[in-house]
Amino acid sequence: MKISFRNDVLKEAQRIISLYPRKESSLLPLLHIAQREFGYISDEVEAYIAELLQIPPIHVREVVSFYTMFRKRPLGKYHIQVCRNISCSLLGSDGLIDYLKKQLGIDEGETTSDGLFTLSTVECLGSCGTAPVIQINDVYYENMSREKLERLLEELRRGG
């Protein structure tokens, strides 16, 4: 099945393309939109974006695989990303990662069988003054502790 943006999304994409002197500059922003719309960047999405920008599909593949925020496979409803870099590590991110692995019964990079949670570790999120930091989908949760995490998981499980 060939995929494409809905009309309103296509309009949004065209507005973004028009911001740049050259079309191909909008590749990263367009991939962000595609990921928002389709959940992840499948081969079909790559081909569609390539067609939209009139660039070779291999160029899109190169970019998708280079940047860590683009995903080639679907994730759980809640993508939990734990920062493991220096300031977070000094303030206990390893403990948070171990706790999440145990609570969710999955390893880094895996998704729970109910499709609710995916667990990842990430490099510095740029919020070191409020370490340890985790990101769930697009939102930062700062000054994390095991108790806070426990409450948060509870809320998310209840469909919060």
Add this chain to the structure above:
Amino acid sequence: MELLLTKRFSIPDAFRIEVYRETGGYRSLQKALQMRPEEVIEEVKKANLRGRGGAGFPAGVKWSFLPKEKKMPVYLCVNADEGEPGTFKDRYIMLKDPHLLIEGIVISSYAIGASKAFIYVRGEFLDCIDTLERAVKEAHREGIIGEKVMGSSFSLDIAIHRGAGAYICGEETALIESLEGKKGRPRLKPPFPAQKGLYQCPTIVNNVETIACVPYIVERGGEWFANLGTEKNGGTKLYAVSGHVKRPGVYELPMGTALREIIYEHAGGIIDDLRLKAVIPGGSSSPVLTPDEIDVKMDFDSLARIGSMLGSGAVIVISEKACMVKTLYVLARFYAHESCGQCTPCRNGTSWMEKIIKRVEDGKGRKEDIDLLLDICDNIKGKTVCPLGDAAVMPVESFIKKFREEFEAHIAFKGCTVSYEREGVLNV
């Protein structure tokens, strides 16, 4: 001390254009538009404003590298890809005082003759992107950007570009590649971006904090700004303090404030009154300091004199409870992950260093591992297209030089001897 870059941080709604204007905003732009562009550049040169992203290159000098004859469009790229571990200052400027950044961008673009500016924001900072987009819209509505800025003959558009998670895109030529819709692989310099940058056109790349200083320089003059800091290091600096301190946060202080004052007075000292073991003074790449070195002035030249770097001014404080091998492993893993893969010494070397430090940390280190690490450092240093290779080497060399006995102890006793708890110092 009078606050500049953080003066609106405590004012509610300072991100709105009305509040920004009520508190003196956009007056510098009005003044700049009455000056000739060369006069603005001259003030920025006099200000000794050095690049706040980490390299510390004088901004005014960078601007004057642009070709005198304007045959091609000139671009301004604002580097908001804040990714150096420990650094979290630009995030607050964008969130709390976005119009200060926009005013800086308009003045700087006027000075260098750019009619298009890009703000390259790291992909995770969605809150900053939302705030900036709102501010750009407000500025458009009020004729601050767009056609005929404040009724002058100067026009400027600003586009906000969202990155996608690659530390290397904070390097200026990688940022340009990324903005062209490519992988963020750094270019060989020369040619420098001022000659051939975005779309092979003359381009200036400046950090958020650097650009945010420009309205104050125009308002009160370069000399005034220069006098706020130390010799050849003008202005105030945002020091982002994290790690084992009681009050982590961003502190705006005169350039050249002593590291000891930053840690013990402003950041409140070490948590639980533990003993200080080490400080990384300028973001993860800067060589580590020991407690007897913290009387150093935090400016580019003073830190260079003791073999370290001011970098982005991100102070990472490490107490006696931390294991230096584990801490170095965290950094080595980061550089291995972020190497773009273009140059063999960096691509392979960073992964080897990660692997070797991991085995030392795990108690499986070999006697020759320390020298092996230093040998790999020698083979990376100065042999790569961009500074990431050097950035990966500096922590390894300095940790081993200053804390060698901890590495030796890990190897001799097959594991960690520091009272490091897996959960870290705080009982989270």
